[in-house]
Amino acid sequence: MSLSFLLAANHLQITYYTLLTLLIFGIGFLVQCVREKDFQHLWRSISLAMLAGALGISTNAVNLLTTYEYSKRTIRGGSQLADAKTAVTQTGLSKDYALSYSVYKTEPLVMMFPRLYGGSSFGLEVAETDSKAIAALQQMPQELAQQIQGALRFYWGGIDGVGTSGPPYVGAVICFLALMGLAWVDKKHTGWMLAAIVLTLFMSWGKYFEAFNVGLLKFLPFYAKFRAPSMILVIPTFLLCCLAALSLEKVFASPDKSLLWETFKKKAWWPVAGVFAAALLLYFSADFSNDTDKMLLQNVAAITDPAQKATIEAPVRAFVAGLQEDRKSLFWGDLVRSLLFCSLAAGVLYAALKTKINPIGLVAGLGVLVLVDVFGINANYLSSKNFIDAEENNQAFVPSAADTQILRDTGYYRVLNLTQGIEGAFNAGAITAYFHRSVGGYHPAKLSLYQDLIEKQLYKFPNCLPVLNMLNTKYLILPNPQTNQPTVQENTNALGAAWLVKGIRTAQGPSAVMQALDQFNPADTAIVDAALAARIQFKGGRDSLANINLVYNHNDEIVYQSSAAAPQFAVFSEVYYDAGWTATIDGKEAKILPVNYVLRGLDLPAGNHRIVFRFEPRSYQLGNKAAMASSALIWLLLLGALFSSWRQKKQA
Known part of the structure; x- marks a missing residue:
C-alpha cells in the first residue's frame, strides 16, 4: 500500500531514491538472515515483498507505463541530434546536465549547521544594519551599486550558478541523537542506514565526485534519466530522523541506564565531536567565496582603462571582502548555535540516563528543543512573508492589454511570448499558456523532437520565420522599446492548423532534415527523411x-475536412508522436509520417474526406486493465483478512 501511494505521488526521482534505499535495506536484511541461518524467515519476507511490490506497481500501471513510453521520446531518453553542445545524449541526459545542482563534498554539513554555506542565494541572511557587504554597497556610487547588487548572494555552495532557496536542514538536535545512536543502536539497523547515508552523500556530490558519479550514470539503470543530485539528500534527512528515533527508543527500552551512560561517556560522543571538528576545519580553511565573486573580480581585473579601473576596483573588492565576512559570521553563528542545542540535548539525555527525569520529561525536553531548533531555521525560508492572498495571486491571471487584443481572434493559432527574450520564452513565462496556445513554455522532460527544434531553430529568432510559420505562430508578444510593455505583432504568414504542399523534399538523416529547415518555404514544401520517402x-x-x-x-481527437480533385499531401501543425496517435481517412487507417522534423504529414486521396486523429495509447489500455485487476485483488485480500480475523474471534 505504501509503495502504491508513493508511486501515485508521481515523483519518479524520489521514488527511485526510495527504492534504492529499500534495496540497501534488503541487502542488510539478507546478510543478517544468512548469518543467523534464518532462511525460512528470509524466503517468507522475500515472497511477501515481491507480492506487495507487484501489487503496488500494478495499481499504478497506467501512470508508469505511459510515463515510461513517453520518457523514451523525451530529452530524458536521448536525442537523435545529440552532440557535444546539447544537454542530452543519444540515450539520456548528458553528464553535465545530469550532474547539475551538485553540492560540495562538505556541504551536507548544512544538515546540522544550516548556514554553513550561507543559507539562501536570494534572501537577506544577514540583517541590513549588520551586513558588511551592504555597507560596502551603500558607500559606492549609486550607478556602480546598481550594477553589482545582483552579486549580493550569501550562498557560496556547489549550486551557486542557479542558486538555492535554502539549506536541507535536518536539525542540530536530531543529528546529535542520530550520531549518538551510532554507538548504542543495534548494528542490524545502523549498518544498512550508515551505508545508505554514505552512498547518497557520495551521489549528492555529483560533479564534485565525478569519477564515482559518472560511473553511476553509465551503469546504474535509469539513473541517467534524472538530474539534480542534491535532491538525494532527502534520503539522509529521512534516515537521520529514523536513527534519532531508534536512539531514543534505546534509551526508553534499556532496563539498565548505567550501561548506556558508560557508552555515552566512552564513545557515543565521538561521532558528534568528529562532525564539529570537520566544521571547524572548514571554517579555518575556506575562503568563503563563490564563482560569482571570482567572476566579478576577474571582470574588474580585465578593465583596460586605468582611470575607470582605479574608480571601480577598490569598491568592488571591499564589497567582495564584506560578503566573505558576512558568510564567515553566518558560519560561526550557526556553529555556536548548533553547539548550544547539542549541549542542551546532551543535558536532557544525561538527566534521563541518570534517572533524574522520567521518559515523559525526556520526550518533552527533547521535543521542545527540536521544535525551537528546526522551526527557528525553517521560519527564515517559509514564513508569513511568503503568504500570497487570493486577490494578489489572482492578479497573475489578469490578461494584459496584449493578451486581450489577441483573444479577440477566436480562430485556431499559436502565440510566442518574447517579452523575456527568446530563451525566456522556453524557460519562463508559463502564464502565456493560460491564455493562449503557446509555442513556448518549460518542461524538464520535453519531447526531444521539440527540444531539438528549440535549440537548432527557434533560438535563432528572428532567423527562424519558416519554422514559426509552420508552427502556426500567428501572434508574437514583444516588449515595447519605449515603455517595455507587451505589444502584439501579427504574423500574417502563419500557415494555420493544416495545409497542402506542392512537393516533397528529402534529406539524408535527421540532422539534414533539421538543417533544411533553415531555408525553405513550408507552405509549398514538406521536408522528409530520405529513409521514409518510399512510403509517400x-x-x-x-x-x-x-x-x-x-x-x-478536442486534444485527444482532432478532425479535419479536405477536398481535392487529385491526390495531395497534407502537413498538420501538430507535433509528431508515434506512441498512441492514429489517423483515419473516412474511417480507414492511414499512416502518419514525420515531416519538417517535428510535424505530421498524411497522403490524401482525391475527393472529399474526413480526417480524424485520435490519441489511444496501448500503454494506457494495458495499464488500466492491470490497475483494475490489482485493485480488485487488494480488495479481495483485505476482505479475506477481515473475514479471517472475524472467524478467529468467533471461534475463540
Whole structure:
C-alpha cells in the first residue's frame, strides 16, 4: 500500500531514491538472515515483498507505463541530434546536465549547521544594519551599486550558478541523537542506514565526485534519466530522523541506564565531536567565496582603462571582502548555535540516563528543543512573508492589454511570448499558456523532437520565420522599446492548423532534415527523411482549388475536412508522436509520417474526406486493465483478512 501511494505521488526521482534505499535495506536484511541461518524467515519476507511490490506497481500501471513510453521520446531518453553542445545524449541526459545542482563534498554539513554555506542565494541572511557587504554597497556610487547588487548572494555552495532557496536542514538536535545512536543502536539497523547515508552523500556530490558519479550514470539503470543530485539528500534527512528515533527508543527500552551512560561517556560522543571538528576545519580553511565573486573580480581585473579601473576596483573588492565576512559570521553563528542545542540535548539525555527525569520529561525536553531548533531555521525560508492572498495571486491571471487584443481572434493559432527574450520564452513565462496556445513554455522532460527544434531553430529568432510559420505562430508578444510593455505583432504568414504542399523534399538523416529547415518555404514544401520517402505516394503538384480545414480539436481527437480533385499531401501543425496517435481517412487507417522534423504529414486521396486523429495509447489500455485487476485483488485480500480475523474471534 505504501509503495502504491508513493508511486501515485508521481515523483519518479524520489521514488527511485526510495527504492534504492529499500534495496540497501534488503541487502542488510539478507546478510543478517544468512548469518543467523534464518532462511525460512528470509524466503517468507522475500515472497511477501515481491507480492506487495507487484501489487503496488500494478495499481499504478497506467501512470508508469505511459510515463515510461513517453520518457523514451523525451530529452530524458536521448536525442537523435545529440552532440557535444546539447544537454542530452543519444540515450539520456548528458553528464553535465545530469550532474547539475551538485553540492560540495562538505556541504551536507548544512544538515546540522544550516548556514554553513550561507543559507539562501536570494534572501537577506544577514540583517541590513549588520551586513558588511551592504555597507560596502551603500558607500559606492549609486550607478556602480546598481550594477553589482545582483552579486549580493550569501550562498557560496556547489549550486551557486542557479542558486538555492535554502539549506536541507535536518536539525542540530536530531543529528546529535542520530550520531549518538551510532554507538548504542543495534548494528542490524545502523549498518544498512550508515551505508545508505554514505552512498547518497557520495551521489549528492555529483560533479564534485565525478569519477564515482559518472560511473553511476553509465551503469546504474535509469539513473541517467534524472538530474539534480542534491535532491538525494532527502534520503539522509529521512534516515537521520529514523536513527534519532531508534536512539531514543534505546534509551526508553534499556532496563539498565548505567550501561548506556558508560557508552555515552566512552564513545557515543565521538561521532558528534568528529562532525564539529570537520566544521571547524572548514571554517579555518575556506575562503568563503563563490564563482560569482571570482567572476566579478576577474571582470574588474580585465578593465583596460586605468582611470575607470582605479574608480571601480577598490569598491568592488571591499564589497567582495564584506560578503566573505558576512558568510564567515553566518558560519560561526550557526556553529555556536548548533553547539548550544547539542549541549542542551546532551543535558536532557544525561538527566534521563541518570534517572533524574522520567521518559515523559525526556520526550518533552527533547521535543521542545527540536521544535525551537528546526522551526527557528525553517521560519527564515517559509514564513508569513511568503503568504500570497487570493486577490494578489489572482492578479497573475489578469490578461494584459496584449493578451486581450489577441483573444479577440477566436480562430485556431499559436502565440510566442518574447517579452523575456527568446530563451525566456522556453524557460519562463508559463502564464502565456493560460491564455493562449503557446509555442513556448518549460518542461524538464520535453519531447526531444521539440527540444531539438528549440535549440537548432527557434533560438535563432528572428532567423527562424519558416519554422514559426509552420508552427502556426500567428501572434508574437514583444516588449515595447519605449515603455517595455507587451505589444502584439501579427504574423500574417502563419500557415494555420493544416495545409497542402506542392512537393516533397528529402534529406539524408535527421540532422539534414533539421538543417533544411533553415531555408525553405513550408507552405509549398514538406521536408522528409530520405529513409521514409518510399512510403509517400504523393508525386507533387497542388490542386489550386484543393483545401483542408480544421473542424475541431478536442486534444485527444482532432478532425479535419479536405477536398481535392487529385491526390495531395497534407502537413498538420501538430507535433509528431508515434506512441498512441492514429489517423483515419473516412474511417480507414492511414499512416502518419514525420515531416519538417517535428510535424505530421498524411497522403490524401482525391475527393472529399474526413480526417480524424485520435490519441489511444496501448500503454494506457494495458495499464488500466492491470490497475483494475490489482485493485480488485487488494480488495479481495483485505476482505479475506477481515473475514479471517472475524472467524478467529468467533471461534475463540
